[in-house]
Amino acid sequence: MKAITLRQHGGPEVLHLEDLPDPTPGPGEVRVRVKACALNRLDLWVRGGLPHLRHHYPFILGADIAGTVDGIGGGVRGAKDGDEVVLNPGISCGHCRECLSGRDNLCRDYGILGEHRDGGYAQYVVVPSQNLLPAPKTLPPEEQAAFPLTFLTAWQMLVRKAAIQPGETVLIHAVGSGVGVAALQIARLFGAEVIATASSDAKLARARALGAHHTLRAGEDLVDQVKKITHKRGVDVVVEHTGATTWPQSILACARGGRIVTCGASSGFDAHTDLRHVFFRQLTILGSTMGPKGDLFTILDHVAAGRLRPILDRTYPLEAAAEAHRHLEDRSQFGKIVLLLS
Numbered sequence: 001m002k003a004i005t006l007r008q009h010g011g012p013e014v015l016h017l018e019d020l021p022d023p024t025p026g027p028g029e030v031r032v033r034v035k036a037c038a039l040n041r042l043d044l045w046v047r048g049g050l051p052h053l054r055h056h057y058p059f060i061l062g063a064d065i066a067g068t069v070d071g072i073g074g075g076v077r078g079a080k081d082g083d084e085v086v087l088n089p090g091i092s093c094g095h096c097r098e099c100l101s102g103r104d105n106l107c108r109d110y111g112i113l114g115e116h117r118d119g120g121y122a123q124y125v126v127v128p129s130q131n132l133l134p135a136p137k138t139l140p141p142e143e144q145a146a147f148p149l150t151f152l153t154a155w156q157m158l159v160r161k162a163a164i165q166p167g168e169t170v171l172i173h174a175v176g177s178g179v180g181v182a183a184l185q186i187a188r189l190f191g192a193e194v195i196a197t198a199s200s201d202a203k204l205a206r207a208r209a210l211g212a213h214h215t216l217r218a219g220e221d222l223v224d225q226v227k228k229i230t231h232k233r234g235v236d237v238v239v240e241h242t243g244a245t246t247w248p249q250s251i252l253a254c255a256r257g258g259r260i261v262t263c264g265a266s267s268g269f270d271a272h273t274d275l276r277h278v279f280f281r282q283l284t285i286l287g288s289t290m291g292p293k294g295d296l297f298t299i300l301d302h303v304a305a306g307r308l309r310p311i312l313d314r315t316y317p318l319e320a321a322a323e324a325h326r327h328l329e330d331r332s333q334f335g336k337i338v339l340l341l342s
């Protein structure tokens, strides 16, 4: 099969097109012929190298995959060749206390396609059969691939962790990110009022068209602007994934009793926390990573019904993966960048 591989870590130039043997599904696994694979910032982290990860090489990136079942391993039930599927990007042991309690993203063996095992920058990927979900047929493959990881993440952040309520105000940083466009739509679905930020007016216009009530350029006067919009009160919930540069603002933008839910640190993880504001304002800080597998079925229902929409920035052919990475790195995208396989 054709695959974009990593044999070393570094810039986009370490991504190479190679011919590899087609993978064979083992017991409990299926092989999926990949039609589309969306990029995530995670791909950039893995490509650059993460200290806690040891890979086999060649390694294949790509967590968000749409395709067709094309090979069934032993003992698999409920899947057959030709099924159109999207893949849950989370992998877990399936038999520990957390997995059996519907909290598989707390499993000690939790991993992600394209981070802990080969992902979808290839013509074929092999995954456990429990990672299959029916593809939403109303959408083209590039949109089918553009929602699982980020909508699962944003759903856990807002619905499970922050327990968002109708009428609450939510500040969403970098709304044009994959997590941001998902959070904006989920916040709207739950009846919240959204204040969204981005680094360009073009992204803010896209956010308003998607339903953001207020939009603000990211920058130094963010807290003042949020206070103006909320009549000095501050917001109930902050969706944090930008990290060090925005973290002090996220704390100051909160109303008393506000919740900050964080899943990432694109600008750096060594953020400054002034504890006085945390205890005087009685803030809650919630960490969040991915979400339980089952939640993706709920999200899929909303996507199929058109209540949540994958937002596509642009597509590239698989062969242009390095160019797609450069585009994600330059921060000009709004929504998802997707590799298409012919």
Ligand SMILES: NC(=O)c1ccc[n+]([C@@H]2O[C@H](COP(=O)([O-])OP(=O)(O)OC[C@H]3O[C@@H](n4cnc5c(N)ncnc54)[C@H](OP(=O)(O)O)[C@@H]3O)[C@@H](O)[C@H]2O)c1
Residues within 6 Å of the ligand: 039, 040, 041, 042, 149, 150, 153, 174, 175, 176, 177, 178, 179, 180, 197, 198, 199, 200, 203, 218, 241, 242, 245, 263, 264, 265, 266, 267, 268, 288, 289, 290, 328, 331, 332, 333, 335
């Ligand atoms: N823990 C989890 O389960 C989980 C899941 C998904 C994502 N994440 C994390 O959440 C973050 C967002 O992921 P994503 O895939 O949605 O990101 P993305 O689509 O690549 O978007 C990231 C956006 O963040 C903004 N940004 C602000 N400061 C930045 C900086 N110093 N460097 C780069 N971007 C910066 C940029 O928008 P502007 O130019 O408009 O500011 C950029 O476009 C990442 O840190 C990712 O690792 C975590």
Ligand SMILES: [Zn+2]
Residues within 6 Å of the ligand: 092, 093, 094, 095, 096, 097, 098, 099, 104, 107, 108, 109
């Ligand atoms: Zn487990």
